[in-house]
Amino acid sequence: MSQSDNNDQAVVARASQEEAIEKDRAAREAAKSLETYEFGFSSDIEQEFAEKGLSEETVRFISAKKEEPEWMLEWRLKAYRHWLTLTPPDWAKLNVPPIDYQDAYYYAAPKAKPKLESLDELDPEIKAVYDKLGIPIAEQEVLAGVEGARKVAVDAVFDSVSVATTFRKELEEAGVIFRSISEAIKEYPDLVKKWLGKVVPMQDNFFATLNCAVFSDGTFVYIPKGVRCPMELSTYFRINAENTGQFERTLIVADEGSYVSYLEGCTAPMRDENQLHAAVVELVALDDAEIKYSTVQNWYPGDANGKGGIYNFVTKRALCQGKNSKVSWTQVETGSAVTWKYPSCVLNGENSVGEFYSVAVTNNYQQADTGTKMIHNGKNSRSTIISKGISAGKSNNTYRGLVRVGANADNVRNFTQCDSLLLGDKCGAHTVPYIEVKNPSAQIEHEATTSKISDDQLFYAMQRGLGEEEAVALIVNGFAKEVLKELPMEFAVEAQKLLAISLEGSVG
Amino acid sequence: MLKIENLHAEIDGKQILNGLTLEVGAGEVHAIMGPNGAGKSTLAYVLGGRPGYEVTEGSVTFNGEDMLELEPHERAAAGLFLGFQYPVEIPGVSNVQFLREALNSQRKARGEEPLSGGEFLKLAKEKAGLLKLDMEMLKRNVNVGFSGGEKKRAEMVQMGILDPKLAILDETDSGLDIDALRTVGEGINAIMRQPDKAVLLITHYQRLLDYVQPDKVHILAKGQIVKTGGPELALELEREGYEAVA
Numbered sequence: 001m002s003q004s005d006n007n008d009q010a011v012v013a014r015a016s017q018e019e020a021i022e023k024d025r026a027a028r029e030a031a032k033s034l035e036t037y038e039f040g041f042s043s044d045i046e047q048e049f050a051e052k053g054l055s056e057e058t059v060r061f062i063s064a065k066k067e068e069p070e071w072m073l074e075w076r077l078k079a080y081r082h083w084l085t086l087t088p089p090d091w092a093k094l095n096v097p098p099i100d101y102q103d104a105y106y107y108a109a110p111k112a113k114p115k116l117e118s119l120d121e122l123d124p125e126i127k128a129v130y131d132k133l134g135i136p137i138a139e140q141e142v143l144a145g146v147e148g149a150r151k152v153a154v155d156a157v158f159d160s161v162s163v164a165t166t167f168r169k170e171l172e173e174a175g176v177i178f179r180s181i182s183e184a185i186k187e188y189p190d191l192v193k194k195w196l197g198k199v200v201p202m203q204d205n206f207f208a209t210l211n212c213a214v215f216s217d218g219t220f221v222y223i224p225k226g227v228r229c230p231m232e233l234s235t236y237f238r239i240n241a242e243n244t245g246q247f248e249r250t251l252i253v254a255d256e257g258s259y260v261s262y263l264e265g266c267t268a269p270m271r272d273e274n275q276l277h278a279a280v281v282e283l284v285a286l287d288d289a290e291i292k293y294s295t296v297q298n299w300y301p302g303d304a305n306g307k308g309g310i311y312n313f314v315t316k317r318a319l320c321q322g323k324n325s326k327v328s329w330t331q332v333e334t335g336s337a338v339t340w341k342y343p344s345c346v347l348n349g350e351n352s353v354g355e356f357y358s359v360a361v362t363n364n365y366q367q368a369d370t371g372t373k374m375i376h377n378g379k380n381s382r383s384t385i386i387s388k389g390i391s392a393g394k395s396n397n398t399y400r401g402l403v404r405v406g407a408n409a410d411n412v413r414n415f416t417q418c419d420s421l422l423l424g425d426k427c428g429a430h431t432v433p434y435i436e437v438k439n440p441s442a443q444i445e446h447e448a449t450t451s452k453i454s455d456d457q458l459f460y461a462m463q464r465g466l467g468e469e470e471a472v473a474l475i476v477n478g479f480a481k482e483v484l485k486e487l488p489m490e491f492a493v494e495a496q497k498l499l500a501i502s503l504e505g506s507v508g
Numbered sequence: 509m510l511k512i513e514n515l516h517a518e519i520d521g522k523q524i525l526n527g528l529t530l531e532v533g534a535g536e537v538h539a540i541m542g543p544n545g546a547g548k549s550t551l552a553y554v555l556g557g558r559p560g561y562e563v564t565e566g567s568v569t570f571n572g573e574d575m576l577e578l579e580p581h582e583r584a585a586a587g588l589f590l591g592f593q594y595p596v597e598i599p600g601v602s603n604v605q606f607l608r609e610a611l612n613s614q615r616k617a618r619g620e621e622p623l624s625g626g627e628f629l630k631l632a633k634e635k636a637g638l639l640k641l642d643m644e645m646l647k648r649n650v651n652v653g654f655s656g657g658e659k660k661r662a663e664m665v666q667m668g669i670l671d672p673k674l675a676i677l678d679e680t681d682s683g684l685d686i687d688a689l690r691t692v693g694e695g696i697n698a699i700m701r702q703p704d705k706a707v708l709l710i711t712h713y714q715r716l717l718d719y720v721q722p723d724k725v726h727i728l729a730k731g732q733i734v735k736t737g738g739p740e741l742a743l744e745l746e747r748e749g750y751e752a753v754a
Contacts, residue, residue, distance in 0.1 A: 459558050460596035462580040463589075464610035464670065465617070471581075474609060478600025478649070 053102040056080060059213050062107045066182045066217075069189060079202045079212030086206045092369035093398045093430055096311060096338055099276055106214045106247075174230050176260075177222040181249050184220035191222055195253050199282035199319045199346070207278040207313040207340075211247045215280070218249035223258035223289070232261045232488055248279040254289035256322065261292040263488060277336075278313045287322030287349070292330070294487055295343075296495055299335035304505075306365025306394075309337025316343035320352035320378070328355040329372065330486040332495045334502040337366060342400065344373035347381035347409075354383040357483040359495075361476075361502045362395030362427070371401035371432075376412040376442070385416040388480045390499075391427035392506035398430040407438040414443070420450040421479050423472065423506050473500030509534045509706050510674055515566035516731075517554045524550040526731030527566070532674070537700075537707040539717055539742060542728035543750045548710045549593060551728070552678040556590040557583050570674065584610075585617035587673030589666075591680045595659040598650035603662065604632060606650050607669050614670065635668030639695045656683030664695045675700050676708045681716035693719025714746040727753065 059080045063073040088099070171178050177188060184192050202212045223229050254260055264281075277299070283291050293316075302309025312335075318327035329343040345354030356372035374383035383403065391397040397420065405412045420429035431448050453475050461471035477484065477496050484492050510532040517525040524547045532538050542548055554561045555568065557580040568575040575583060598606060612622040623631065636643050639661045651659050660680055667675055677696070681689060693716055700707045709720060717725075717739065725741040726733045727750065735741070735753065745753050 454596075455559065456596045457598055459556070459580060460592065461598070461606070461610070463556050463584055463592075464606070464666065465581050465584040465614035466610055467579075467581050467613065470609065470613060474601055474606065475598060478598055481600035 052105055054106055054214070058106050062214055065107060068185055071193065072185055076213050079209050082203055083209040083213055086209060088206050092340055093396065094338055094340060094367050094369050099311070104276065107216065170230055174227050175224040176227060176229055177220065178233060179220050181218040181220045181251060191253065192220065192251065195251055195282065195284055199284060199317050200280050200315050205315060208280050208315040211249060211278050211280040215247045215249035221252040221260060221262065223254045223260045225255045226257040228258065229260040232263060246277055250281040252291060253284045254286065254291050256287040256289060259290045261488065263294045263491060265296040276311050281316040283318035283327055285318065285320050285322060285325035285327050288324045289322060290326040291318065292328045294491065295331040296491055296498070297331065297333045297335050298498060301335050301364065301366050302337040304364050310335065311338045312336040312341065314341040316341065318345045318354070320345055320347045320349050320354060323350040324352065325349045326353040328486070330357040330483065332487070332498065333358070333360040333368060333370060334498055339368040339370055341370045342372055344375065345383065346375045347378050347383065349378045350380055352378050352381045356385045357486045358387045359480040359483045360397055361390045361499060362392065362397045363502055363506050364393040364395060366395040369398040369400055371399045373402040374414060375404050376409045377406045379410045381409060382413045386482050387418045388483050389420045389429050390476055390479065391420065391429050392423035392503055394426045396428040398432060400432045402434040403444055405437040405439050405442040409439050410441050412439065412442040414445065416446045418448040419479065421476065422450065422452045423503065469500070469504055472503060476503060509571055511569045513567050515568065516564045517550060518562050518564055519550070519560060524731055525554065528732055530726065530733055532706045532708060534706055535703045536723045537709065537720060539709045539711060539722040539725045540728050541711060541725060541742060541745055546728045547731045548728055549678055552590055552676050552710060555588065555676055556580055581613065582617065585614040589670055589672035589675045591663045591667060591675060591677035593678040593682065595651045595663050597652045599652055601650050602648065603646040603650050607632065607666060611670055632669055635665050638668055638698055639665050640691050641665050657685060657688045660684055661688060661692060664692055668695070668699045673704065674706050676710070678710045679712065681711055681713065689715060690719060696720050714742045717742050
């Protein structure tokens with residue numbers, strides 16, 4: 001499909017997408033009215049909290065709370081003991097104040113959000129963003145954690161549960177396993193044991209090791225041989241993203257000849273008292289399997305003066321183990337004060353394919369050091385990297401990418417394109433490519449550009465009727481188009497709005 | 509409709525417009541001709557509100573409203589369209605997306621309902637047909653990879669879609685072959701030759717005026733209108749040159 005077709009379709013698709021959202025809402029309401037009776041009870045979940053700080057006790061407490069089997073506890077403890085020997089990495093172009101790991105809670109996620117009496121108490125800035133994204137009031141209340149509207153929140157969750165029940169049935173019929181990782185550890189211990197920590201080893205890095213010791217929860221997906229997952233696993237997850245913990249753990253295994261598209265995150269910004277986030281995502285693709293993993297990350301970036309904001313240290317890696325296997329990472333990163341993230345592909349399989357499409361926006365005092373690693377071990381393996389960095393305010397945006405070709409990997413091909421767009425003259429864009437090739441048959445291409453929004457473009461768009469911020473948003477969206485078109489349609493539209501919102505106040 | 513009085517403007521401290529006075533009534537087409545460096549493009553940019561073009565004296569009103577107080581997009585919403593001498597490329601943004609957003613922004617500013625995707629495509633198709641521009645061109649990114657002639661025709665399609673009250677066309681005829689010149693001329697007539705609209709044509713040559721008959725022709729030199737006449741003035745200029753006429 002050509003670019004122009006895409007552009008045109010986007011306009012038409014937007015109209016039909018609005019229809020689809022309306023239909024979806026109607027379906028949810030219908031499902032709810034059918035199922036609220038059955039599920040219409042609520043109970044206060046008793047909460048217990050681990051003591052502040054990190055120790056073997058904390059690790060044991062978390063494991064016990066989750067009623068984990070012995071092997072899981074041992075695994076966590078091993079990770080914890082190893083973590084004690086590590087120091088945080090300092091090679092990234094990030095300026096992060098030292099983090100006191102003893103001054104944090106490691107098991108208290110549900111209580112982390114301050115409760116509000118009503119939406120009126122919500123930070124007007126966040127409220128404005130909700131409105132701009134077009135989030136319905138009920139969903140806003142859930143996101144904001146409004147106390148008086150807890151009933152609404154429960155309803156909304158049940159709302160999703162009712163839909164999810166329908167989904168779950170369809171998934172089960174297809175043989176797809178889709179569980180929280182805690183459930184999966186108990187229900188499918190062999191599958192979990194086989195792959196957990198195989199893509200990102202327990203000793204991999206400071207933050208991944210920490211995650212191994214204290215991960216709160218996350219998602220487990222298994223797609224059986226030859227199965228094409230009948231739906232995107234986004235809708236379900238999105239509704240359930242309310243209590244995305246601090247140390248999330250995701251494991252997705254696509255067996256031979258299977259396909260799954262998974263969407264993580266949410267365009268709606270959420271305040272979170274947990275400043276440090278250290279997630280681990282592991283993907284495994286066996287022979288002829290394909291995984292498409294899309295992320296929209298919009299955590300609190302801190303205020304205009306750089307105060308507050310989430311530190312996001314994520315380890316994401318895919319193992320393209322089988323021949324002809326394929327993994328695509330697509331990410332839109334607009335949030336967090338600090339982003340340290342390199343979704344990677346280990347291309348072991350012959351003819352395996354790795355793709356990385358990224359838009360990273362930084363504004364005010366945000367810092368992002370993000371990119372990918374493409375490790376080519378398989379013959380004829382191919383990878384594509386498209387990175388679009390947009391810097392505004394006083395922010396710093398770094399692309400860091402590694403392309404490595406092993407000695408036995410014949411006929412490897414890689415194409416990398418890194419484009420940076422600067423808004424204003426106080427921000428920074430940096431590109432740090434590492435290329436290591438041990439096989440002479442490899443073809444590696446790297447293209448990089450840095451540009452500014454020109455006065456000509458701005459005036460032209462404004463003369464046609466666009467306000468300055470609309471004009472900037474349009475130009476920036478055009479710049480990021482190659483990546484945005486890789487997102488599932490629903491999120492592509494939201495991501496466009498998100499880019500505009502993230503850059504508000506960055507011109508003029 | 510458009511009233512410019514004693515307009516002085518400068519760029520980077522350099523005086524370009526030097527007491528320019530001009531009035532264009534509804535239903536009229538005026539041509540502005542003049543040698544290089546006379547201030548023709550500066551006049552277009554000042555009227556469009558381009559940052560960096562500073563008005564130091566004088567006034568511009570548009571249907572009685574003070575134009576100089578408005579931002580560029582507010583002037584657009586008020587009905588001003590600027591046909592660019594060098595249309596600008598916007599990579600990754602299709603003409604369809606660009607123009608729909610622009611049109612709906614203008615409509616919003618005027619308190620009108622936005623056009624739906626379907627309504628917009630119908631409108632775009634009609635205007636593209638008028639300028640003999642393939643609809644496929646409008647699905648491509650704004651001016652990216654367009655030839656000089658295609659850019660100018662695309663500008664006129666934009667004008668048709670945005671449906672302004674006043675069009676200031678800065679050397680829209682440059683870069684056009686004979687056939688395209690006729691198409692563009694006929695397009696301008698079809699879109700703008702109406703009792704409640706007006707056109708200011710900035711050009712070096714008589715040839716566009718063969719298709720778009722001006723009511724008045726002005727000669728701009730050293731930042732001022734130095735001579736005004738009827739269509740015959742353009743022919744006279746073509747024959748004898750600026751030096752002899754002005």
